Amino acid sequence: MSKKPLDVLKNGLAKLEEQVKAWKNDILDCLANKQPVCDDDEHWLDNEANLVEEVMILDLLDQASDYERGVKHLNSQQKSLVEKLKGLGSGIKNLVSSKKRKRPEVRIKKPQEDKQPKAPVFIKKENATMKQKVEIMDWHPAQGPKFKQGKTAEHWNQIYPNLRLKQPTISAWLKACSGFLSLLNTADESGASSYLTAAEKEVSDSLSHLQRLGMLQSQNTMAINELVDFTLERVLYDDGSEEDIFNAIKECQNAEQDKEMNGGDDGGDGDVVDEKPSWKEALAAASILQRYVVDTDEPFARKLETVLTNFGRQTRLEVFDCMEMTSITDYFPSQSSPYL
Numbered sequence: 001m002s003k004k005p006l007d008v009l010k011n012g013l014a015k016l017e018e019q020v021k022a023w024k025n026d027i028l029d030c031l032a033n034k035q036p037v038c039d040d041d042e043h044w045l046d047n048e049a050n051l052v053e054e055v056m057i058l059d060l061l062d063q064a065s066d067y068e069r070g071v072k073h074l075n076s077q078q079k080s081l082v083e084k085l086k087g088l089g090s091g092i093k094n095l096v097s098s099k100k101r102k103r104p105e106v107r108i109k110k111p112q113e114d115k116q117p118k119a120p121v122f123i124k125k126e127n128a129t130m131k132q133k134v135e136i137m138d139w140h141p142a143q144g145p146k147f148k149q150g151k152t153a154e155h156w157n158q159i160y161p162n163l164r165l166k167q168p169t170i171s172a173w174l175k176a177c178s179g180f181l182s183l184l185n186t187a188d189e190s191g192a193s194s195y196l197t198a199a200e201k202e203v204s205d206s207l208s209h210l211q212r213l214g215m216l217q218s219q220n221t222m223a224i225n226e227l228v229d230f231t232l233e234r235v236l237y238d239d240g241s242e243e244d245i246f247n248a249i250k251e252c253q254n255a256e257q258d259k260e261m262n263g264g265d266d267g268g269d270g271d272v273v274d275e276k277p278s279w280k281e282a283l284a285a286a287s288i289l290q291r292y293v294v295d296t297d298e299p300f301a302r303k304l305e306t307v308l309t310n311f312g313r314q315t316r317l318e319v320f321d322c323m324e325m326t327s328i329t330d331y332f333p334s335q336s337s338p339y340l
Contacts, residue, residue: 005067006058009082012089013054024049054081122161132160137177140170149174213300279315286312 027045030037057078064070071082128136140152153165210216277285286308293301 005086006061008089009058009061009085010089012085012087013051013058015088016054016085017051020049020051053078054085057081058085119158120161122164124162125164126162128160128163128165132163133173136165136170137173140174212298214296214298279319283312283315 024045027037027041057074060074061067061070061082064073071079074082136152136156139156140147140149143152148167149170150167152170153167157163157165207216290305290308293304
């Protein structure tokens with residue numbers, strides 16, 4: 001008893017699934033072992049290995065009321081798939097299978113190293129770039145001290161034919177390279193020609209001088225964050241809007257214009273004039289400074305004491321010169337004695 005056509009197609013689909021599974025496992029094993037596969041295998045794995053279209057055709061024919069009528073409604077590509085499944089299901093070699101679906105044994109892609117790159121050819125004369133010079137100058141000493149410069153030129157002419165390298169060119173590059181290295185070594189040994197070393201010495205000397213003067217104290221230090229983002233500037237900026245800033249600038253400009261129109265700074269009523277300290281206040285301040293530096297064992301403290309002593313003496317002399325001769329009777333009125 002012959003099988004029904006639909007059963008033959010189902011049998012062919014089962015065989016095709018077995019073949020696809022075997023081929024797919026071969027490719028996946030190569031990928032798992034990090035072995036290269038050819039582009040055709042990758043394309044087949046992403047496209048033809050998916051049998052969704054064959055399964056859909058069988059579902060359409062299975063749901064059709066008549067098999068022959070269902071086949072007539074298929075397009076040419078679907079009909080070719082039906083013929084292929086029919087050949088696989090009946091055991092006959094498929095003569096109508098598309099070339100797209102035909103897949104031979106798994107082909108392993110050859111490593112890229114096996115492909116010999118094309119040797120560069122001469123096009124036009126060019127000057128060597130700095131990168132090329134460094135590459136060649138690094139390569140030549142690595143070949144040994146007796147390696148000839150002419151062989152270096154021949155070797156790199158095969159890689160950079162446009163340079164047209166010759167032995168004198170390599171020799172000139174080597175001399176320039178050795179001279180540059182000698183300058184670097186001299187600068188490193190002496191240290192005097194290094195701008196960085198000179199700057200570091202100058203900064204170090206300045207800090208040492210400030211330390212001797214007693215200026216490097218904890219209250220005089222400031223973190224880098226405070227220098228970059230000064231707190232007072234940030235507060236002043238945050239408190240004022242753009243309109244406030246504009247009005248302040250406008251008022252300042254108007255004040256400058258009024259000052260010029262009035263003949264400059266005449267010292268108006270609104271100007272604040274600081275009163276000059278009295279000689280007593282100045283001497284008191286000098287006395288405070290003398291007591292402050294008396295325990296400081298630094299040269300500047302002795303100099304400051306001398307200056308303050310001279311200041312006190314000079315101030316007292318000026319006060320004495322400004323004095324007027326008076327008598328005691330100028331302050332106490334005279335009275336006649338009752339006993340006289």
